[in-house]
Amino acid sequence: MENREVAKLLRETAQLLEIDGAIVGRYRSYEKVAELLDSLPERIEDVAKDDAKLKALPGVGEGMAEHIHEILRTGEYSLRHKLLKKYQPTILDLLQLQSLGPKKVALLWKKFKVATVEGVEKLAREGKLREVEGFGEKSEQNILKAADLFKRSAGRFLINVADEEAQKLCAYILDAGEAIESVTPAGSLRRGKETIGDLDLLVSMHPSRDVQKDVDAVAEHILRYPAIQQKLAHGENKASVLLDGGLQVDVRLLESASFGAALLYFTGSKEHNVALRGRANEMGWTLNEYALTSLKGGKVAARATEQEIYERLKLGYIEPELRENTGEIEAAEMGWLPKLVKLEDICGDLQMHTTASDGNNSIEEMGEAARKLGYEYIALTDHSKAVTVANGMDEKRTLEQIKKIRAAQQRVEDIRLLAGIEVDILKDGRLDLDNEVLAQLDVVVASVHSYMNQDRAEMTDRLLAAIENPYTQIIAHPTGRLVLRRDAFVYDMERIFDAAKKHGVAMECNAYPDRLDLKDVHLRMAKERGVKIVISTDSHAAKNLTFMKYGVETARRGWIEKSDVINTLPLEQFLAALRPKPHAAQPKAAKRRQARS
């Protein structure tokens, strides 16, 4: 059983317990363990084999360990099952509705025995909800809106979608005038998370004689943004709107004096903030979105920048991508924070497609676009023949493509065009092209595009075979997942990483926003096992080359440093870092040196 499946059962149990009226601590303990599992790099199934190891996890005691054992043994958790029977399996849907939380869901159940979105919607339409204490006419309207949204969208967006909306809206807000100091996206977008639920924008206002007047003017300007579908809320210093695409945006207006505290608070993650506040308390401070202040006397210690708040908490500056409470606070305390890889460290892009298979641009066009991004080299890696839908190349066409790339090199200056391939890993782990052809390529990227539902053992063997093939240099999008659309392949990742390390095969962090594969926790695992990483865009058009930034952000979330990523190396060093080809002719100079000695 996968960690997220176990986490889901525990999280749902927490929600059901809260509806059931359990005391706050009891359901919090389930939530905490669910959060832990979501970020745990090891498989909980493996951890649980050793009961002492399981109980050593923070928040897992005698009782919780027993529950986890039960879930792993039976695939279900009896308390969750019992509660779902007591209510209805659909009752959890109601919590998805804005303005409905566990207390109100419990009330609705008590009064109407209702447990479906449709049921609540009907009651709201008939004006019956207002009979319940705590509900009124306005609540009915809100629930009707929320039910509508629930039906229309799952509610999460790919990072590039949110990023593009954020850039447009930030530029618009800046037009409001001189009162604005800066507009900064916070939240999960700033942390580089693979999907974004809603957008948090912080608008910092210059100090002035009448800040409130400025704030009101800016808020009015924001509410006139043309792409607003619906206004959700509008308070003294906050506006929430729904954009046409369905993305919710929360804009907060604040004075520049407390910008650091606000940025820290609204960047999150929630778990990171909780831990920081706990640490603040222990040190005699209290931390909120306005400032770090002393518990006694309320004296402000820091608020203008994140740096000074971390400093007062005796921590190094923690990059937003690390703020998930998965060890970054301890690392910051010890001075062990990684020096994360940056976009400008990247010297080349190692996976992209041209019109030879399913890309939209020619070799030259890709080369020219990459040169403009300042790269020193790229690998052109079209598909191999097994991917017929993508017009994959057979041996003959691959050899022709190599010639075309060599010829294009004559016409494109200031960037090295490496002849590559994205060769398919067949069902049994063999590669889709003959060794004689693979031997002539500069870069061999291998990946899975078929039989994605193989069981754990088969898929493990298949990938192991591919890694053991002496021509494989990079495994692309290693888990095959599609963000929001398809789950990752199931295989023994630790064995795969160990094999990759042993054979010098690099694992890709695919920067394409629909993939982001390897993902953050797997990258961290790979790094810990000493596996080389490459970050590539998998571009199918020249304009996709800019997706690199999402790959870099994902790598940063995985604690990846420049030295972990081989395409941060200049060309010659990069080529030397790739797995050496079998029987590769030694350079003449090396041969002479050998002869002399």
Add this chain to the structure above:
DNA sequence: GCCGTTTTCGGCCCGACTGTTTTCAGTCG
């Protein structure tokens, strides 16, 4: 249900906003 160099019982992060109230509970992030 977990946890503890103040605690083995009593607390579990904190504040704004909303919509309901007429002083506040619930939701949200």
